[in-house]
Amino acid sequence: MSTPAHAPPAGGVAAPREPRRSRPPARLRKILLPVLSLVVFLVVWQIVAATGVWNETFVPYPSTVWDAFVAVSTTQDGTRGYQGYLLWEHLYMTLRRVLAGVVLGVAVGVVVGLAMGTVPWVRRVLEPWLTFLRALPPLAYFFLLVIWLGIDEAPKITLLALAAFPPAAVATTAAVAAAPVGLVEAARALGAKPGQVIRDVIVPAALPETFTGIRLAVGIAYSSVVAAELFNGIPGIGGMVKDASNYNNTPVVLVGIAAIGISGLVIDGLLQAAERRAVPWRGRA
Amino acid sequence: MSSRAEQDLTEQTAQPEPRPGAEGSISADGVGHSYPGRPERVQALGPLDLHVRPGEFLVLVGASGCGKSTLLRLIAGFERPTDGTLTVSGRVPEPGRGAGVVFQQPRLFPWRSVGGNVDLALKYAGVEKADRAVAREGLLERVGLGGTADRRIWEISGGQQQRVAIARALAARTPLLLLDEPFAALDALTRERLQEDVRSVSHETGRTSVFVTHSADEAVFLGSRIVVLTARPGRIALDLTVDLPRSGVDPDELRGSPEYAELRAQVGHAVKESAAVRA
Numbered sequence: 001m002s003t004p005a006h007a008p009p010a011g012g013v014a015a016p017r018e019p020r021r022s023r024p025p026a027r028l029r030k031i032l033l034p035v036l037s038l039v040v041f042l043v044v045w046q047i048v049a050a051t052g053v054w055n056e057t058f059v060p061y062p063s064t065v066w067d068a069f070v071a072v073s074t075t076q077d078g079t080r081g082y083q084g085y086l087l088w089e090h091l092y093m094t095l096r097r098v099l100a101g102v103v104l105g106v107a108v109g110v111v112v113g114l115a116m117g118t119v120p121w122v123r124r125v126l127e128p129w130l131t132f133l134r135a136l137p138p139l140a141y142f143f144l145l146v147i148w149l150g151i152d153e154a155p156k157i158t159l160l161a162l163a164a165f166p167p168a169a170v171a172t173t174a175a176v177a178a179a180p181v182g183l184v185e186a187a188r189a190l191g192a193k194p195g196q197v198i199r200d201v202i203v204p205a206a207l208p209e210t211f212t213g214i215r216l217a218v219g220i221a222y223s224s225v226v227a228a229e230l231f232n233g234i235p236g237i238g239g240m241v242k243d244a245s246n247y248n249n250t251p252v253v254l255v256g257i258a259a260i261g262i263s264g265l266v267i268d269g270l271l272q273a274a275e276r277r278a279v280p281w282r283g284r285a
Numbered sequence: 286m287s288s289r290a291e292q293d294l295t296e297q298t299a300q301p302e303p304r305p306g307a308e309g310s311i312s313a314d315g316v317g318h319s320y321p322g323r324p325e326r327v328q329a330l331g332p333l334d335l336h337v338r339p340g341e342f343l344v345l346v347g348a349s350g351c352g353k354s355t356l357l358r359l360i361a362g363f364e365r366p367t368d369g370t371l372t373v374s375g376r377v378p379e380p381g382r383g384a385g386v387v388f389q390q391p392r393l394f395p396w397r398s399v400g401g402n403v404d405l406a407l408k409y410a411g412v413e414k415a416d417r418a419v420a421r422e423g424l425l426e427r428v429g430l431g432g433t434a435d436r437r438i439w440e441i442s443g444g445q446q447q448r449v450a451i452a453r454a455l456a457a458r459t460p461l462l463l464l465d466e467p468f469a470a471l472d473a474l475t476r477e478r479l480q481e482d483v484r485s486v487s488h489e490t491g492r493t494s495v496f497v498t499h500s501a502d503e504a505v506f507l508g509s510r511i512v513v514l515t516a517r518p519g520r521i522a523l524d525l526t527v528d529l530p531r532s533g534v535d536p537d538e539l540r541g542s543p544e545y546a547e548l549r550a551q552v553g554h555a556v557k558e559s560a561a562v563r564a
Binding site for chain 2: 182186190191204279284
């Protein structure tokens with residue numbers, strides 16, 4: 001075995017804390033900067049809209065979009081939200097579809113990734129197919145799914161699952177293949193059987209990277225949501241955006257885009273928190 | 286020796302019955318190891334003959350790259366020798382059968398606590414779940430880490446991590462303990478304390494130990510037998526039986542004795558000479 005000159009002393013001594021200066025505390029800066037960027041964005045938007053360079057149909061005022069948001073979120077003059085559904089109902093339906101698709105795609109992806117990472121011939125057989133699927137934009141196979149599965153929930157969920165599957169599979173494959181040889185050897189030296197090595201060493205070692213793959217998968221599935229809800233997508237945020245665009249209803253389109261983006265941020269934050277809980281050893285081994 | 290682990294050993298090995306009394310012995314006849322290289326195969330080790338009796342504490346010493354770690358990996362069963370025959374306890378060695386291994390890095394599983402790492406080793410050794418808690422605490426106490434079972438791996442020092450690795454290697458109660466420069470990355474003080482502990486552990490448990498190091502001092506302090514290897518391909522340059530008083534002697538007193546100094550000089554000289562051949 002080769003001998004590195006010095007392994008870093010692991011653990012034991014706490015890293016020295018950064019000394020506090022008279023600058024604003026880190027937490028404040030962490031919140032302040034994003035809020036500031038949002039304010040700047042709104043101001044620039046207002047100015048651009050006010051110059052009247054573009055027709056208001058293309059670039060509505062921020063206040064118009066806010067009004068659309070309120071209208072879509074409430075019942076006004078007997079009109080309930082957008083197309084009879086409130087904003088949160090659209091969002092709820094979309095999230096349900098994304099959840100179903102992602103759970104399916106990630107579950108299959110992780111299992112396939114495990115197989116590909118541990119059994120060389122499985123990897124050789126499946127890798128080209130996976131790369132092929134990964135190269136396709138979801139819209140490309142959506143029409144095929146509509147022909148096969150109709151326009152109800154099945155093609156939508158299948159599309160989201162197909163979008164979530166490759167990143168989960170690729171990340172798991174890479175993670176499993178990169179499982180530290182030293183730890184595998186240590187387990188074998190302790191008498192672990194091949195199945196035990198996979199369960200007790202390779203799977204947990206692959207977990208951090210697999211989590212990254214899951215986050216990617218959720219992101220890709222989420223970004224495919226408008227495509228998935230192209231047909232018969234109401235209720236659904238994607239359906240709402242698509243329908244509103246048919247009528248040049250830019251404010252509602254923007255409300256939909258904001259809803260997708262913001263809920264995406266929240267979901268990624270939740271996933272990151274889950275990751276910190278599930279793999280506390282990340283970056284320490 | 287846990288009867289369960291022993292049963293597994295004999296049941297699963299489709300080989301002739303080991304000779305009685307061979308448990309814990311190592312027998313190498315004409316053992317050499319080479320690996321593919323350009324333009325021709327690189328001879329890393331041997332050929333060499335080496336016979337280790339049960340209960341011996343063998344220290345393999347030599348300069349970097351002399352093949353001492355290769356020999357240890359062959360004994361552990363991670364690799365098969367390309368030449369000659371090698372048996373451990375009378376059988377062809379296989380990982381996880383009959384030899385606990387401590388590597389240079391602790392190689393602990395970070396997703397498990399200190400106790401969890403030992404538990405896993407006990408599970409692989411066939412210890413019933415109900416008996417593991419007691420066994421785990423006993424092993425941790427033996428390496429001076431009693432009461433630390435719930436600590437996270439990254440919360441303990443490098444020396445403590447290596448202690449956990451030793452506890453883990455002892456869990457299976459194998460007749461052999463193999464250690465590959467386990468203290469090279471530790472500071473001098475921690476290293477000395479761990480050396481003392483390893484010596485008493487191997488003494489108390491009666492295991493055959495093979496310890497790889499490039500330090501003549503470590504070799505003399507630990508070994509009941511010291512084998513110095515030449516530069517690559519490693520052959521036996523010096524085979525020395527150490528007859529220092531072990532039991533009931535203060536480690537510092539031992540290190541300060543004239544016999545110790547003399548042996549140390551002898552081994553140090555042999556290591557230097559064997560390395561010089563290459564340079």
